[in-house]
Amino acid sequence: MLERGADGVTSMFTPDDRSRLRLELLERAAHDHRIRAAAITGSHALGREDRWSDIDLAFGVDEQSSLADVLAAWTAFMYGSHAALHHLDVRRDPWIYRVFLLANTLQVDLAFVVSSDFRPLAPSFRLVFGEAGKSEDLPQPSPSEFIGYVWLYALHARSCIARGKPWQAEYMISAIRDSALALVCLRHNLPVVYGRGFDELPDGVLTRFGGSLVGHLEDAELWRAFRIVTAAVLPEIRHFDIELAGHLESALTEISQGD
Numbered sequence: 001m002l003e004r005g006a007d008g009v010t011s012m013f014t015p016d017d018r019s020r021l022r023l024e025l026l027e028r029a030a031h032d033h034r035i036r037a038a039a040i041t042g043s044h045a046l047g048r049e050d051r052w053s054d055i056d057l058a059f060g061v062d063e064q065s066s067l068a069d070v071l072a073a074w075t076a077f078m079y080g081s082h083a084a085l086h087h088l089d090v091r092r093d094p095w096i097y098r099v100f101l102l103a104n105t106l107q108v109d110l111a112f113v114v115s116s117d118f119r120p121l122a123p124s125f126r127l128v129f130g131e132a133g134k135s136e137d138l139p140q141p142s143p144s145e146f147i148g149y150v151w152l153y154a155l156h157a158r159s160c161i162a163r164g165k166p167w168q169a170e171y172m173i174s175a176i177r178d179s180a181l182a183l184v185c186l187r188h189n190l191p192v193v194y195g196r197g198f199d200e201l202p203d204g205v206l207t208r209f210g211g212s213l214v215g216h217l218e219d220a221e222l223w224r225a226f227r228i229v230t231a232a233v234l235p236e237i238r239h240f241d242i243e244l245a246g247h248l249e250s251a252l253t254e255i256s257q258g259d
Contacts, residue, residue, distance in 0.1 A: 143186055
């Protein structure tokens, strides 16, 4: 199952390994009487798969079957037959995404939902067998949520620096930047979740935020990065809500100035 090199280290998966496992999982689903429908999702469904892509599959489970039992059976299969090292659940009601890490470093995302809720949630959905409901796009996050996080993280960044907690301060400054870049992604109609759209943003935007990366944990460096990210985020807030930006500008500027 797993090949080992001369040094005894398990080799990383190849694209062929990934293709074979995807096919095996789909064939297993087709023979599992509890699975009523299956789809390929993610980058492969869009023809954008590359060397580093994972496996993304979605399954519609028969209404009369126990979703917990199906999850348990597939989990046992992944550990027993494919050397899974660990898994975690990501819940997006009513879906459960069980994400596996295999010993060859391949990530396998298996999404389960009862068949009545089985439907595309994004363009990256290719039905393999069974039936799917009408497409239902997930709602985009609200700009106001990210704007709220900006000032919340800014308050905490200030207090962390003042309290001599540089690691937490760096976390908060990075969180301001992530929230700000999420706002830019919304403006450019790019994916927001997990920073998926960040690298597709215009170079000028990324340059403007690049200076906010923290180089070391001395107070002066933390304040420098804090000031830059605060100045960079204000135009993004103005784009979505000029009045709110006017309310927040003086407070954010003062928060980031330091003692």
